Structures are given as C-alpha cells and as structure tokens.
Amino acid sequence: MTQRSPARIAVLDDWQSVASDVVEWSVLNSIGEVTFLHEFPADTDSMAARLQSFDVICVMRERSSFDEALLSQLPHLKLLVTGGMRNAAIDVKAAGKLGIQVCGTDSYKHAAPELTWALIMGITRNLVDEANALRSGQWQMGLGSDLHGKTLGILGLGSIGKWIARYGQAFGMNVIAWSENLTAEAAAESGVTYVSKQQLFEQSDVLSVHLVLSDRSRGLVNAQALSWMKPSAYLINTARGPIVDEAALIETLQQRRIAGAALDVFAIEPLPAEHPFRTLDNVLATPHIGYVTENNYRTFFSQMIEDIQAWDAGEPIRVFA
Template sequence: MTTKLAILDDYQNLALSYADWDKARARDVAITVFNQPLGTIDQAAAALAPFDAIVLMRERQPMPGTLIARLPNLKFMVLTGARAPSLDLAACTARGIPVSNTSTGPNQSATSELAWALLMDAARHVTRADRLVRAGGWHDGLDMGLILAGKRLGVIGLGKLGAKMAHYARAFDMEVVAWSANLTAERARDGGARLVSKDELLSTSDIVSIHLVLSDRTRGLIGRAELARMKKGAVLVNSSRGPIVDEAALVDALRSRHLGAAGLDVYDIEPLPARHALTTLDNVVLSPHLGYVAEATFRAFYQDSVENLLAWLDGQPVRVINPEAIGTR
C-alpha cells in the first residue's frame, strides 16, 4: 500500500535536492511538497487529510490539536529540529502518532550569525543605504551610524546563542551585560558577560539582543514599559521569537524614534502580512525568519527526515520525542 507523505513549507524548493528521497520512493512512498503556507486551520485540514505522514519545517505550519484531530490518515510526523511549541505533542501522543525529530546541524552558529548581521545592519543602516543608492541617492536623509566599539550590548538570555553574541561583541570591543530569570553571576562570566538586572540592562545598553525560548514566562517580556526604559536611540535585535516583544509597542517606539533602529527576524504572524506596519518604517531591518535557513542546517534536517521515515516504515522509529505513542494506535 502506498504511503502518502507531505513535506510542508518548502518555501525555497530545496527539500527534494537536500536528501535522497528516492530511498523513500523505493518503499512505495508518494511525496507531495507544499511550497506555500497552507492558510487557515480549515484549509490546512483539507490539504493534509489524505496524508499518512508529514514532515514539518520547524514552526512554519502550526499543528494544534484541533488540526491533528482532523487528519484521519495521519500516522507519523517528522519535526525538523529538536522541538516546536507550535506542535501539540500531547495530541499526537493521544492519537498514537509518533513524532521523530532531527539534528539541527550548525544551527547555533547560523542563528547567532544572522542576529549579528541584523545588529550590524541596524547600527550602520546598510540595507537602507543600499536602497538609497539603487534609487539614485547617496547620503540623502541617512541617520548617522553607531560605532560599536566602546558601546554596551545587553544580551537577554545568555544560553548558547546569547553566549555567541557576547563573543562576537567582545571582538568588536564592546562591553557585554546579560540578564535572564535564572542567570547567575558565575554563568554570566562563563558566557563572557556581566550579570545585571533587567532594568539596568534595558536602561543602559546601546543595543539589546534577545535570545530566549518562547514560553508563558517570556511571552510579552519586552512590552511598552520595557521599551520605554531603553535608552533613546538604542537598537533592539530579536532573532528568537516574535511574541517575546509587544509588536504594537515596538512599532510605536520605532515610529517615535525613541528606538533608533531594530533588526528583526521573527514576528507575531509569519510570514509577515503584506503592508504590515513594520514594513512602513525606515529604521527597521526585516528578514524572513532566516536564523536557521542555511544549507548545512537544511541538509541535516532533510537527511535525518529520510532516515526517520524509513525507520518508521520498518516499524522501528528513531529519534522519537514521544515514545509513549509507539504501539498505542
């Protein structure tokens, strides 16, 4: 019997070229690739109802329990990366649907390097200047750039990614301070930073960069009051998750020029809707959630996806993040 597999959200049409999917086809797997977002829950349910297995690209397609319940044929899922809060794992387990994850390749470097690129661009207005030159201008109306040497970087969340940002900042002769709810002075020193309070970090840093996992505790962590505490003219970089920052308050802070600039890779709604308020501002650099979008990372994602699929077909699934689902269907 043919197994129907859906590969979701392959926006750049790379999934089939980054792994040997012929191994799956040889096992009578029919592969359908979706290159665009599926839309509403109703639209996603209609599109995915025929499929036995699904490969998710990170959190691009939300998979709440309400959607999973409407996929009668679904028996197996692959999640690229380690985890995704947009996937209702409990709903999968209740249905007896094992979920296998993948390695991330050099994802930590990919994300932190992208965050640093956003930081540099926001500080020196590179993208804005590029648009100006292409339009026939030169220095017309450009703000002055921010020299990083001697400035303070405030890192919110000094895990692996935040520590890489601290390392980059020290190479640029910046002072680095850090805060998170459970960060200790010793761990801050080990990560190349000095522990300060959240208020001190926000009020004294020239650039603030966010590196936290989205959770109930971090959702809305940087709201209107926190943005108001930041130095006038400061730069905010967010390459973690959009809802950590109050997006409407951020738009207001950028529009009023209380914040000098921002570099954003993540948003409340992704893809970012056309004509969103952020797209109207000239002091924000926007990238389409590119933190993990690198060839080495995608090769790891899809090669592991093929291995996961074949192991499931053999009745011995690997890298299963909800092992209690195995054998309950």
C-alpha cells in the same frame, strides 16, 4: 504475510521550493511516495482536506500549525516529522493520544547567531539605506553607529546568546546579560557581566533577544522595558516575535524613543501586508530567515529522511517526549 501498502509522504512548508533539491529523497522510494506541497498554511478544514490521505507529514519549524482539531481529522497520519527538536505549533500531547509519532531533527547551530550579527551590523551601519541610495545614484546618506566600546545586552544567555556574546567580545564590546534563570557565576563563565533586567535595558546600546518563547517570556519586552532603553539604542529580535510586545514596540519606534529595531521574527508570520514593520524607516526586517541556510536545510531534510527510515523499521529516533 500481508504486505504493507506504500506510505504516502508529504513535505510541507517549502516556501522557497528548494526541498526537493537539498537532499536525495529517492532513498525513500522503497517506503513510499514523496509529495511536495507548496501551498501556504491555511484554515483547519482546508489543511485537513489537503492532508487527510497522508501517512507521514514533514513540516518546517512552526510554519504550519498541527493542533488537536487538525490532527483529529487526519485518520491515516502515523508520523509527523519537524525540523528541529522544538515546535510550538505541534500539539505533541494530542498527537500521542491519536497514536501519531512526532520526531525531530538536529539543527545547524551557527545559522541563527550569524543572522543576528548580520542584523546588528545592518541596522547600526544603515547598510540597507546606504546600498539602496547607491543604486539610485546617491552617495553617503548618513552616519553609522560604532560597536567597539559600546555595550551589548543579551536577553537570554543560552546557546545562541553565548555565540552572540563571543561575537560582541570579538568586536570589542562590553557584554552584559540577564534572564530569570541566569546567575552571575554562569554569566562570568562566558566573560559576561550579569545585571538586572532594568539595568540590561538601561545600559545596552544594542539589546539582542535570545529567549525561548514560553508563558514566562511572552511579552517580556513590554512598554516599560522599552521605556528604559536609551534613545540611541537598538533592539534586535531573532528569537520569537511574541517575546516582544509588538504594539509597544511600534509606538516606541514611531515616536523615535529608540534608534531602531532589527527583527527576523513576528507575532504573525508571514507578516501581514499592511504591517507597520514593513514601512517604518527605523526598522530592518527580514522574513524569519535565521534558520534558512543551506547547511541547516540539509541537516533538517536529511534527518527527516532518517526519521522516516527509522520509523518504517520500527525503531523511531529523535522522538518528542
């Protein structure tokens, strides 16, 4: 009987250098050797040279792209594991043609909604400016906006959108929602009022985006939609950057046609150094940390290990269709 060589396992996208400590990777010692690679995503040729000797690669959400051009240059790759059960940066069809199994993980469901609400509180109460002012010796820089009695608009009443609706209701807000598939009956089940797209943008004091990125949702928050918003309104996006037309939003913010925006996601990530979102004083921006929490990382990495163990046993789990 021929004994299989130990697998070479790479863990990518560990931008905070925490992956090795979140879970116990040594349980994979009987399967192969785990290597943690901390370089940022690079061009296809650089990624191919860096990864071509690995049998198993673990990736974090959509930080690194695995398209057909890259996958075809990884002759040893047999298993690609991602955090979460959705990763638009992986060409699953191409992987299948090349005989590469793609598996995912569950996620901690509260991380993104909690970050969304933190951004809503942060932007409406000027928390960053006030905290920085206090550090510099100043005191009470401006007036915050209230939430109680205001209207919270939710663009996409899915699992995360429903949590945001609950938070808004707990704060005494009137909650409205719209998406192309939403019905008045489905909205009412969550105590939310169904409105049209234009009404959502016109009536919301805080408008939070919670759609999945698709051809249909890309650029949905465009110049026209932004023009419908109140001058006192805030836009929140913790879903995906390309759902919002960035050029239109930048112009809207520069001309102060809305009060501000709180953003955790961007069209290009990491956000370019000279991007206006880094300097506009009516933007609160965070570096895509909606899913970057202890519980979520523990879920991701522990289930990545389970995926590798199941694959090694010939019974893969959480397989991408």
